[in-house]
Amino acid sequence: MLIRVDPARSVPLADQIAACVRRGIADGSVSTGERLPGARDLAASLEVSIHTVLAGYQQLRDEGLIELRRGRGATVRGGSPAGRAEVIELARRLVEAGRRLDLDDDELVALLKEAAARAAGGAVPPRP
Amino acid sequence: MMRRALLGGVPHLVAAAPTLTVLIAEHERLPVRMASHFAADGTVDGYAGHGIFVGLAAGLGVGLAVVFALLAALPARSGAVSRQDVPRFAITVSWAVAAFLGVIQYAAVAVNLDHTDGAGVTLPRWTLLAGLGVAVVAGGIGWLVAPRTPLTDHDPAPVTPIPISDTEQVSWTRTTAVVWIPVVGAVALAGGLALAVVGAPGGAVALILIGVLFLLNGRVRVTADRRGLTVLVGLLGLLRVRIPAEDILSATSADVSPASFGGWGYRFVPGGSGVILRSGPALIVTRRSGRRFTVTVDDAETAAGVLGGVTGRAC
Numbered sequence: 517m518l519i520r521v522d523p524a525r526s527v528p529l530a531d532q533i534a535a536c537v538r539r540g541i542a543d544g545s546v547s548t549g550e551r552l553p554g555a556r557d558l559a560a561s562l563e564v565s566i567h568t569v570l571a572g573y574q575q576l577r578d579e580g581l582i583e584l585r586r587g588r589g590a591t592v593r594g595g596s597p598a599g600r601a602e603v604i605e606l607a608r609r610l611v612e613a614g615r616r617l618d619l620d621d622d623e624l625v626a627l628l629k630e631a632a633a634r635a636a637g638g639a640v641p642p643r644p
Numbered sequence: 645m646m647r648r649a650l651l652g653g654v655p656h657l658v659a660a661a662p663t664l665t666v667l668i669a670e671h672e673r674l675p676v677r678m679a680s681h682f683a684a685d686g687t688v689d690g691y692a693g694h695g696i697f698v699g700l701a702a703g704l705g706v707g708l709a710v711v712f713a714l715l716a717a718l719p720a721r722s723g724a725v726s727r728q729d730v731p732r733f734a735i736t737v738s739w740a741v742a743a744f745l746g747v748i749q750y751a752a753v754a755v756n757l758d759h760t761d762g763a764g765v766t767l768p769r770w771t772l773l774a775g776l777g778v779a780v781v782a783g784g785i786g787w788l789v790a791p792r793t794p795l796t797d798h799d800p801a802p803v804t805p806i807p808i809s810d811t812e813q814v815s816w817t818r819t820t821a822v823v824w825i826p827v828v829g830a831v832a833l834a835g836g837l838a839l840a841v842v843g844a845p846g847g848a849v850a851l852i853l854i855g856v857l858f859l860l861n862g863r864v865r866v867t868a869d870r871r872g873l874t875v876l877v878g879l880l881g882l883l884r885v886r887i888p889a890e891d892i893l894s895a896t897s898a899d900v901s902p903a904s905f906g907g908w909g910y911r912f913v914p915g916g917s918g919v920i921l922r923s924g925p926a927l928i929v930t931r932r933s934g935r936r937f938t939v940t941v942d943d944a945e946t947a948a949g950v951l952g953g954v955t956g957r958a959c
Binding site for chain 2: 562
């Protein structure tokens with residue numbers, strides 16, 4: 517799994533780390549049950565603070581992609597983490613694209629609901 | 645291939661021949677209790693029967709012949725792994741070992757001739773030196789008669805370095821885990837514990853040690869970053885290989901086989917070393933000294949790209 521961070525970019529370093537791991541899970545270069553590099557090791561490797569790495573890992577835990585356990589480090593969760601990581605990545609891209617168009621969150625959510633309803637073949641709810 | 649196998653194996657049969665000939669043809673000139681083991685000053689301190697001598701000479705001769713024939717024939721010479729001629733080196737070692745054992749064994753039998761019992765037999769002190777001398781000469785001849793091994797593959801195709809900006813940090817990590825190694829460890833450990841229970845401490849300690857070693861060392865973690873290459877072997881990471889970025893001349897990836905290294909584990913071959921847990925894709929790093937380090941790991945191409953990007957040159 518390749519992790520690249522660039523302090524010169526505007527995106528926070530923790531987000532950059534999380535994005536790289538997510539991509540690694542999505543493309544299968546890290547698989548279910550595999551242990552991610554230890555926070556201390558990865559921090560030393562990337563020359564960033566250990567708190568930055570932990571913040572990135574916590575993000576991934578909140579997304580349900582990895583488990584964080586004291587003493588066991590970070591492991592990729594079971595289920596279908598690759599698909600899940602892909603969906604999360606797509607959601608982020610959707611939000612970014614929406615931001616560029618100045619769509620607010622309600623409009624994005626409405627778009628998603630509409631797409632979901634179409635996919636389910638049901639009635640499309642009226643747009644607010 | 646066949647020629648190399650013969651060059652590797654036949655010396656051991658030839659070396660065992662004088663010993664076996666004397667043992668069989670001059671049977672009645674040898675004592676029933678033959679001197680078989682000698683102290684540092686050449687006096688006898690162990691005995692064995694005629695049958696043991698014949699069995700040992702024949703067993704060692706045939707056994708080593710097979711082992712060295714395989715060693716000399718198997719390793720397809722991989723230019724990726726080492727620039728040195730490893731099979732030719734194996735033949736050289738084979739000739740030297742055969743000559744040494746041949747001299748020592750023959751001497752140990754010959755000193756027993758015309759004695760009624762092994763008790764009074766002494767082995768001249770210079771036997772060991774003579775063995776070493778003959779070994780050096782035989783090794784030299786082995787090197788000369790061994791054919792140069794053609795390279796099966798040349799320097800592997802270069803890997804395009806991953807561009808890394810000045811401010812960017814990059815870290816690539818991947819783990820290779822092999823199931824059969826800890827399984828062998830568990831079997832050895834169970835056998836060792838069984839021996840310990842029935843009261844055979846020598847064998848028990850050896851088996852338990854091997855078991856624990858195998859159990860712990862079935863995996864390797866490889867990290868490539870701005871600092872260079874870091875390889876942690878085993879669950880505890882007791883063994884660590886670190887090659888600083890400044891010391892890396894180039895990095896590339898290729899398929900390797902444990903045969904090129906003479907087996908699995910932390911291996912040394914002339915011109916290089918490697919951590920070899922399986923056959924297949926491997927990261928190969930050439931140091932500034934020209935020596936190569938190989939580690940078997942998936943996605944080695946990315947790792948080589950990172951190291952290429954970090955060291956700022958194409959591979």
